[in-house]
Amino acid sequence: MTPQAKVEILQHLIQIPSVNDHETDVADYIASLFAPYPQAKIEKVPFAQNRDNLVVTIGNPAGPQLGLCGHMDVVSAGNESAWSHAPFAGEVVGDQLFGRGASDMKSGLAAIVITLLEFLEQGVQLKGSVRLMGTVGEETGEYGAAKLTDEGYADHLAGLVIAEPSGLDNVVYTARGVIDYKVVSTGKASHSARPEKGVNAIDNLMKFYNAVGPIMAKHTKTDPVLGGLLHNVDLISGGEQINSIPAHAELMANMRTIPAYPNQVIYDELEALIAKLNEEPDVDLALSYSYPEEAIPGDPNAPLVQLAKQISDEVCGHDTQIVGSGGANDGAEFLRAKADFTSIEIGPGSNTSHQVDEYISITEFLQAVEVYEALVPAFFEETLKTAVD
Template sequence: MTPQAKIEILQHLIQIPSVNAHEADVADYLASLFAPYPQAHVDRLTYAPGRDNLVVTIGTSTGPRLGLSGHMDVVAPGDESAWTHAPFGGEVVGDQLFGRGASDMKSGLAAIVITLLEFLEQGTPLAGSVRLLATVGEETGEYGAAQLTDAGYADHLAGLVIAEPSGLDQVVYTARGVIDYKVVSTGKGVHSASPELGINAITNLMKFYNAVGPLMAQHTQTDPVLGGLLHNVDLISGGEQINSIPAHAELMANMRTIPAYPNQMIYDELEGLIAKLNQEPGVQLNLSYSFPEEAIPGDPNAPLVQLAKQISDQVCGHDTQIVGSGGANDGAEFLRAKGDFTSIEIGPGSNTSHQPDEYISIKEYLQAIDFYETLVPAFLTAQAKVNA
C-alpha cells in the first residue's frame, strides 16, 4: 500500500463524524477494506442502533493471539468557529493532517487496520493470529470494550496493544482507574420562614461532603509510577430559590484510583458512609456510579513492554520511555477477559487531542504503521517459542 493510500484511509475515517455515536459508519468503512480478503474473519457486535463494534481476526488458528485495539468514537468538535481547519475535513498541510480524532485516536485506529491489511496483501506469515478490536463509546465510558469482553472476544489473548495517542516515544504499561460518582440528597421543601417544617437537602448533602474528604485522605499509599489516590468533588448543585428550604441537592465527584486500592474497596467505603449518614433523622442520600474503571496494573519488564520499547527505538530512532498514565483506557475492560495477559498503550498522537485544530504528524502516523507491522510478527514468534 502506498503512503498516499494510507493517508487517504485516515482522511476518510476523520471525515466520518462519529461523535459519541455513529460508530457503525466507521465499522462499515473498515469492514469494506477487509471485504477483498476472505481469509479475514469479520464480526460485528451491536451496542445500540448505529453503534457497532468491529472485530477482525487474521492469521492461523493455532498459536498465540495478539489483540490490537482502537476506538471509533470521537469527542465533539465544540465551537467550530475556533477551528482553522474543518473538524471533519481531514485537511493536510505540510506534515500535519487535521481533524477531530486525528490524534485521539483515528490515526492509531487507521495504523492498526492498515497493519492487518498489509499482512493480508503481502501474505505475511504469522506464528499465530492477530485480532483487531474496534470499539464504540470509549470517550464516554468504555462500554464497547466492556461488551466485547463480556462476549469473549478478548479471552485468552497473549497480549494487547491499545493504539491510544501516547506518542511513539512512550510505552504505557500501567494506568489509573476511574470512579465517577453522584450523591443525591432528597429533603422536604418549605418556606424558609418555617425551616422546622422542612428538611434541608443541602445541609444533609454537606454532611457527606465534609466526611468523604477525610475518609479518602486516609489512603496514603502511593504508586511509584502513578502516584496516590485522587478524589475531587467537581460539581455541586441544589435549591430552587432563595426563600425556600431546598428539597433537592446533588454532588458529583471524580476519583483516579491506583492498583493498591481496588475500586471495590472504594465502593465499600462510600456505600458505608452513605448508610451511616442515612441513619440520621431526615437524611436521605442516594449514591450512583458512572462507568467506573479499574486501575491497570503492569510490569515494566514484561516481554511485550520490553519488545515494544526495543522496536519503537529501532523504527523511530529515539529512546522510548516506559511510563504510566493518569487516564483510563479500554484496557481496563479488556483485562476482565479470561486469561492473564499484558496490556500496553502505544500509538501516534499529538498534544492537541480534544482541542480545536487537532492534528497528527503524517511522519509519525506512517512510523506507527511500521512499528505495528514489526511488533506483531516479532511478538507472536517469541510467544510461540515460549509456548512450544
Template sequence: MTPEKKLTILQDLIQIPSVNDHEADVADYIADLFAPYPQAKVERLTYAPGRDNLIVTIGNAAGPRLGLSGHMDVVAPGDTTAWHHDPFGGEIVDGRMYGRGTSDMKSGLAALVVTMLDLLDQGVDLPGSVRLLATVGEETGEYGAAQLTDAGYADHLAGLVIAEPSGLDNVVYTARGVIDYKVVSTGKASHSASPEKGINAIDNLMTFYNAVRPLMAQHTKVDPVLGGLLHNVDLISGGEQINSIPAHAELMANMRTIPAYPNHVLYAELEGLIAQLNQEPGVQLTLSYSYPEEAIPGDPNAPLVQLAKQVSDQVCGHDTQIVGSGGANDGAEFLRAKGDFTSIEIGPGSATSHQVDEYVDLDDYLQAIQIYQQLIPAFFAQFTK
C-alpha cells in the same frame, strides 16, 4: 500499500463524524476495506442502533492471538468557529492532518487497520492470529470494550496493543482507574421563614461532602509511577429559589485510582459512609456510579512491554520510555477477559487530543504503522524460540 493510500484511509476516517455515536459508519468503512480478503473474519457486535463494535481476525487460529484495539468514537469538536481547520475535513497542512480524532485516536486505529491490510496483501504466514477490537463508547465509559469482553472476544489473548496516543516515544504499561459517582440528597421543601417545617437537602449533602474528603484523604499509599489516589468533587447543584428550603441537591465526584486501592474497597467505603449518614434523622442520600474502571496494574519488564520499546527504538531512533498513564482506557475492561495477558498502549498522536485544531504529524502516523508491522512478527517469534 502506498503512503498515499495510508493517508487516504486516515482522512476518510476523520471525515466520519462519529461524535459519541455513529460508530457503525466507521465500522462499515473498515469492514469494506477487509471485504476483498476472504481469509479475514469480520464480525460485528451491536451496542445500540448505529453503534457497532467491529471485530476483524486474521491469521492462524491454532497459534497465540495478539489483540489490537482502538476506539471509533470521538469527542465533540465544541465551538467550531474556534477551529482554523474543518473538524471533520481531514485537512493536510505542513505535514500535519487536522481534525477531531486525528490524535485521539483515529490515527492509531487507522495504523492498526493498515498494518493488518498489509499483512494480508503480502500473504504473510502468521504462526498465530491477530484480532482487531474496534470499540464504541470509549470516550464516555468504555462500554464497547466491556461488551466485547463479556461476549468473549478478548478471552485468552496472548497480548494486547492499544493504539491510544501515547506518543511513539512512550510505552504505557500501567494506568489509573476511574470512579465517577453521584450523591443525591432528598429533603422536604418549605418556606424559608419556616425552616423547621422542611428538610434542607443542601445541608445534608454538605454533611456528606465534609465527611468524604477526610475519608478519601486517609489513602496515603503512593504508586511509584502513577502517584496517589485522586478524589475531586467537581459538580454541585441544589435548590429551587432563594426563599425556599431546598428539597433536592446533588454532587458529582471523580476519582482517579491506583492498583493499591481496588475499586471494591472504595465502593465499600463510600457506601458505608452513606449508610452511616442515612441513620441521622431527616437524611436521605443515594449513591450511584457511572462507568467505573479499575486501575491497570502492569510489569515494566513484561516481554511485550520490552519488545514494544525495542521496536520503537529501532523504527524511530529514540529512547522509548516505559511509563504509566493518568487516564483510563479500554484495557481496563479487556483485562477482565479469561486468561492472563499484558496490555500496553503505544500509538501516534499529539498533545492536542480533545482540543481545538487537533492534529497528528503524518510522519508519526506512518512510523506507527512501521512499528506495528515489526511488532507483530516479533511478538509471535517469542513463542517459537
C-alpha cells in the same frame, strides 16, 4: 499500500463525525476495507442503535493471538468556528493532518487497520492470529470494550496493544483506574420563612461532602509510577429558588485510583458513609456509579513491553520510555477476560487531543504502521519461543 493511500484512510475516518455516537458508520467503512479478503473474519457486535463494535480476525488460529485495539468515537469539536481547519475535513498542511480525532485516536485506529490490510495484501504467513477490536464509547466509559469482554472476544488473547496516543516514544504499561460517582440528596421543600416545615437537601448533602474528603485522605499509599489516589468533587447543584428550602441536591465526584486500592475498597467506604449518614433523622442520600474502571497493574519488564520499546526505538530512532498513564483506557475492561495477558498502550499522537485544531504528524502516523507491522510477528516469535523454553 502507498503512503498516500494510508493517509486517505485516516482522512476518511476523520470525515465520519462519530462524536460520542454513530460508531457504526466507522465500523462499516473499516469492514468495507476488509471485504475483499475472505480470509478475514469480520464481526459487528452491537452495543446500541448506531453503535456497533467491530472485530476483525486474521492469521493462524493455531498460534497465539495478539489483540490490536482502537476506539471509534471522538469527543465533540465544540465551537467549530474556533477551528482554523474544519474539524471533520481531514485537511493536510505540510506534515500535519488536522481534524477531530486525528490524535485521539483515529490515527492509531487507522494504523492498526492498515497493519492488518498490509498483512493480507502481502500474503504474510503469520504464526498466530491478530484480532483488531474497534470499540464504541471509550470517551464516555469504555462500554464497547466492556461489551466485547463480556462476549468473550478477549478470552484467548496472549497480549493486547491499545493504539491510544501515547506518542511512539512512550510505552504505557500501567494506568490509573477511574471511579465517577454521584450522590443525590432528597429533602422536602418548604417556604424559607418556615424551614422547620421542610428538609434542606443541601445541608444533608454537605454532611457527605464534609465527611468524604477526610476518609479518602487516609489512603496515603503511593504508586512509584502513578502517584497517589486522587479524589475530586467537581460538580454540585441543588435548590429551586432563593426563597424555598431545597428538596433536591446532588454532587458528582471523580476519582483516579491506583493498583494499591482496588475499586471495591473505595465502594465499601463510600457505601458505609452513605449508610451511616442515612441513619440520621431526615437524611436521604443515594449513591450511584458511572462506568468505573479498575487501575491497570503492569510489569515494565514484561516481554511485550520490552519488545514494543525495542521496535519503536529501531523504527523511530529514539529512546522509547516505559511509563504509566494518569488516564483510563479500554485495557481496564479487557483485563477482566479469562486470559492472563499483558496490555500496553502505544500509538501515534500529539499534545492536541480534545483541543481545537487537533492534529497528527503524518510522519509519526506512518511510523506507527511500521511499528505495528514489526511488532506483530516479533510478538508471535517471542511468545512461541517462551512456550517451548
